[in-house]
Amino acid sequence: MRHISFIKATSVVFGAAMLLQMNLTCTSAQTATDAPRDAYTANDRMPDARFKADILVVVAHPDDETMVTSYLAREIFEEHKRVAVVYGTRGDAGHNEVGPENALAMGQIREIEARQAVGSLGISNVWFLSGRDTASQNVLNSLEHWGHGACLDELVRIVRLTRPSVILTLLPGFTTGENHADHQAAGVLATEAFDLAGDPAAFPEQVSPVGNPDGNMNLTEGLRPWQPEKIYYFDNPSHDISAGHGPQYSSSEVSPSQHISYGMLAARAFVNHRTQGADKVQRAIDEHNLEKLQDEDMRLLTEPVKLIFGRSMVPSSRTDDVFAGVVPDGTAFAHLSHSDTAPLSEPALMIGDPWSFYHDFWKEHGLEDLANLVPTELTVKVGGSLSLPLIIDNPLDIPIDVNIEGKAPDGWGVIPASSVSVGPQTRYFLRVRSSAPATRLAGWQNFTISAQMGPKSIGTVGIRVELSTGWVAPL
Numbered sequence: 001m002r003h004i005s006f007i008k009a010t011s012v013v014f015g016a017a018m019l020l021q022m023n024l025t026c027t028s029a030q031t032a033t034d035a036p037r038d039a040y041t042a043n044d045r046m047p048d049a050r051f052k053a054d055i056l057v058v059v060a061h062p063d064d065e066t067m068v069t070s071y072l073a074r075e076i077f078e079e080h081k082r083v084a085v086v087y088g089t090r091g092d093a094g095h096n097e098v099g100p101e102n103a104l105a106m107g108q109i110r111e112i113e114a115r116q117a118v119g120s121l122g123i124s125n126v127w128f129l130s131g132r133d134t135a136s137q138n139v140l141n142s143l144e145h146w147g148h149g150a151c152l153d154e155l156v157r158i159v160r161l162t163r164p165s166v167i168l169t170l171l172p173g174f175t176t177g178e179n180h181a182d183h184q185a186a187g188v189l190a191t192e193a194f195d196l197a198g199d200p201a202a203f204p205e206q207v208s209p210v211g212n213p214d215g216n217m218n219l220t221e222g223l224r225p226w227q228p229e230k231i232y233y234f235d236n237p238s239h240d241i242s243a244g245h246g247p248q249y250s251s252s253e254v255s256p257s258q259h260i261s262y263g264m265l266a267a268r269a270f271v272n273h274r275t276q277g278a279d280k281v282q283r284a285i286d287e288h289n290l291e292k293l294q295d296e297d298m299r300l301l302t303e304p305v306k307l308i309f310g311r312s313m314v315p316s317s318r319t320d321d322v323f324a325g326v327v328p329d330g331t332a333f334a335h336l337s338h339s340d341t342a343p344l345s346e347p348a349l350m351i352g353d354p355w356s357f358y359h360d361f362w363k364e365h366g367l368e369d370l371a372n373l374v375p376t377e378l379t380v381k382v383g384g385s386l387s388l389p390l391i392i393d394n395p396l397d398i399p400i401d402v403n404i405e406g407k408a409p410d411g412w413g414v415i416p417a418s419s420v421s422v423g424p425q426t427r428y429f430l431r432v433r434s435s436a437p438a439t440r441l442a443g444w445q446n447f448t449i450s451a452q453m454g455p456k457s458i459g460t461v462g463i464r465v466e467l468s469t470g471w472v473a474p475l
């Protein structure tokens with residue numbers, strides 16, 4: 001059973017406490033059985049049921065939940081599932097479509113808007129981590145700016161408090177489209193919390209019995225370790241990556257209990273995000289033409305929710321229903337076992353961070369399938385430039401000379417060939433750059449970078465690029 005009892009620890013400490021108390025307060029006429037009940041046993045009370053969740057949603061910004069709201073409405077209204085939501089930031093780096101308030105002031109507004117949005121579905125257990133909204137495509141920038149360790153501590157605590165069966169979170173991966181680094185960071189943190197919350201050695205102060213439950217100023221938390229059973233991802237890429245990778249749920253289907261579509265329930269939740277342009281959705285609802293809107297946000301309200309299977313601790317296939325295999329009392333914690341990668345024996349060319357981070361992250365968390373979900377791809381602004389991080393890894397005991405050559409598509413700036421010397425047992429970091437055309441070219445723009453050591457190839461890196469005329473976050 002997952003509910004690790006405090007009774008064993010209680011009996012040891014209770015015994016010690018009882019002896020101490022007898023020394024301090026007992027008269028010679030008293031016996032051990034007359035000693036007052038030690039408050040320490042109050043640690044064995046059941047966790048507070050008000051915070052138990054079936055689904056814990058972990059996203060980055062107020063309004064990100066919109067990507068799954070119609071599914072949440074289905075589970076709440078038809079299946080009576082309990083849902084809690086965690087936001088990594090308050091969305092303080094966007095712009096305000098209602099008033100002059102911006103930055104931290106707007107973050108305070110967006111917290112209220114988010115609580116109102118999910119509150120319309122009956123969700124009241126809502127938390128905000130201490131992350132700061134970070135405009136970037138590189139997940140490592142967001143993790144740094146959020147305070148990765150502090151936010152993970154906070155999120156593991158919330159998982160242990162809410163004891164979810166299922167975590168739904170944003171994809172920890174690099175895609176074109178709305179490839180916000182904060183979205184990726186939410187998925188990274190949720191994945192780490194999925195693997196840590198059941199481990200009594202992780203953030204142990206959270207799962208330590210409280211020293212004096214009847215007294216103030218306790219410095220441990222009295223939570224229990226908790227292993228969620230499943231984790232699913234969702235994303236908002238410029239192309240469909242979800243097909244066949246998880247269950248899908250219609251938004252146009254009408255709720256038998258609410259008598260409107262799940263998409264309309266999602267739209268009615270979304271209209272609370274007024275600083276993020278939700279007033280046009282309210283107008284569309286009022287004028288009965290929601291389905292006619294072409295804006296990307298509006299499609300989210302009418303298109304199906306497409307989930308990507310991450311991991312399951314219980315028997316479940318990739319496209320099964322989210323709750324397939326879930327058992328009422330939960331599942332036991334198990335350390336994830338993975339085989340170590342053999343160290344490199346020959347020099348190699350690799351793509352650098354953030355892609356090299358994901359290569360390691362997916363393996364570490366048993367998510368190798370995500371490596372095959374999306375090819376290496378990137379969005380670049382028209383008139384901007386591609387700046388691609390690369391690594392040459394030299395495991396040899398001697399220095400090596402490496403020639404780099406890049407092939408750019410027609411219309412892009414030429415990537416000049418270059419030569420570098422890499423010391424023995426050294427990782428060498430470099431970038432290749434290519435200027436983007438001034439007008440948008442349709443379709444994927446394919447780049448190839450290759451490295452030669454004398455006549456011998458030590459690797460080729462490919463990346464496909466999508467040109468955008470809109471705003472593109474820096475890498």
Ligand SMILES: [Zn+2]
Pocket residue numbers: 060061063064180183
């Ligand atoms: Zn967002």
